[in-house]
Amino acid sequence: MAPLVGFGLALVLLVGTRGLDAVAREGQLGPGFWPRLVLVGLGVACLLKAVGEWRAGRAPEPAAAPGAIDRARLAMGIALIVLYVLVTPWAGFAVTTVAFIAAFMTLAGARSPVSIGANAVLGTVVLLYAFVKVVYLPLPKGEGGFEALTLLVYRALRIF
């Protein structure tokens, strides 16, 4: 089933390349040539895979899946990562990272509150100092009250 989905996707994208060559100069290959070549390759590979699976008469075995997975933990892990990126512009890197480290460590199996708290706070401080003070990376400061809080932290760390 999955190879056929891939084949369909390649086909749809291939149709999407139709208008790309409108700007091409007379007698020269346009900007749509290479993507078309790649998508044809992708489609053929997907088709070959689908035929191979059909001929073998079985569903694709999850050969690379080496063991059973904890689906709930996977969902929570992905949700935490998504939340981390989603909330950062609003709450700022400093605040969000402290919360993320604490939450992700707990999810990953850490149990000691002291270890979790120390890693979250000290880890964030070290990262802020290294990346904002030393490397001049303009990490998101957040909005409103969070921005004020981030600036307070920066001043305390003598980053500003």
Place this chain on the structure above:
Amino acid sequence: MTETLVHLAAGLVAALQPLNLGMIVLGLVIGILAGALPGITMVNSIVLVLPFTYLMGIVPSLLLMVGVYCGGVFGGSITGILFNIPGDPMNVPTTWEGYRMSRRGETRYALGLAIMSSAVGGLASALFLAFFAPPFAKFALGFSSVEFFAVVVFGLASVSVLGHSSMTAALISLFAGMFLGTIGTETQYGVERFTFGVPFLRTGVDFVTVLIGLFAIGEVLEQMVLRRPAEPVERPATAVPRLPLLALWPLRGPLARGTAIGIAIGGLAGAGATVSSFVSYGLEKQFSRRPDLFGTGHAPGLVASEASVNGSTGGAMIHLLTLGIPGSAATAVMLGAFLIHGIQPGPLLFTNQTREVYTIIAGMILANVLMIALGFIAALCFATLMKVPAPILNTFIVVFCFLGAFALRNDLADVWLTMLFGVLGFVMRRYGLPVPPLVMGVILGPMAEAYFLTSMVSSGNDLTVFLTRPVSAVVLAASVALVVWPLLRGRRSV
């Protein structure tokens, strides 16, 4: 020959002056650290040190940059071996073998092999630069986009040695990667392709986001959600890297081939370390009597790719010093340093600035020798992180991936892409789709397109140009053989 030896000896004496030696060491430290951090590439670090060279003389400036260059191409292999996070695309093949070795409890051996083969490759290329630079530059100057396209196709063809079970699965992954490489604004006509109106896609998908996401985030998710480990992770009692001087002797074949490929491909202006590492890895598997062991933590694969990465440094310098043409992005920045100091690299450089040139070459030799010690210390520092409990380590890997992706363009969009590719990497692993071909597609696909279109424009859309030029024809024939040979031997399922 004697004259060259005399110049080299004088250059060595000059390079050993405290200021010059200090610059080499400083450059190596910066390079190794920057190379090890995903998101901060070796080229970035050379650019970052450029402003500091304004007040220096030309020799200390260039030695600082040479140090960063040599250290930077090696640094990424440390985090690749330890954490499955290659610092630069050129360190990807090393990661494939090194991380597996590390998981098997051979961390010290893998790190030691990486350090030693990098040093040997770099040293050989520096000596080649000293003795054969002018004639090689003349030979390589005859190469055009046609030959470069053939070399990149050879790199892409080595995908046939990357998919460990199914050729079609590897091809799906490769073409998907090549498609990702077409996203963004096309360079020849300025047309947007597959951006779907999303502004940040106009500049394309940065391969670093793919690299960090697929390898690092995918691995963290995999480790976190497995109910029982897929394979026992053996932690060495001590993480001190072992420098396997004697162990290198049985690996002399991969070492020599990797070095030779590195010098040859590095010497082609524009090809660079990434192409050479993929090509040498692919060739090594073809040469191997046990190709089935590649991808499972096989030392020859690691040695060949590491030697070729550092071997390419001397090759890239040939063009810069003899012709004034930068052979890579790193040497392009070095050209800037030359020009800042009022020196125009080119054919007359070896005659007019003999002392400076040979000091720089001697500096490269010294840098590769010193890299053994500094690489050892750096590996030791990073290896201590292996003792950190998995929940802490995995959490900080995610945070570092955030920072690495954000540092690319100071844009959270790159972070989103990284996380997206992380989930994709996890899904691909679960469904038996090999990840390395996708990475190769993203990195080499745009190069192949650029060289192909340039060849077509220059030849009036004559496809036979790839077959009428001897070097291109031979390399393309070798590419076909690379794909067909495993199928004929019946080792692989289609």
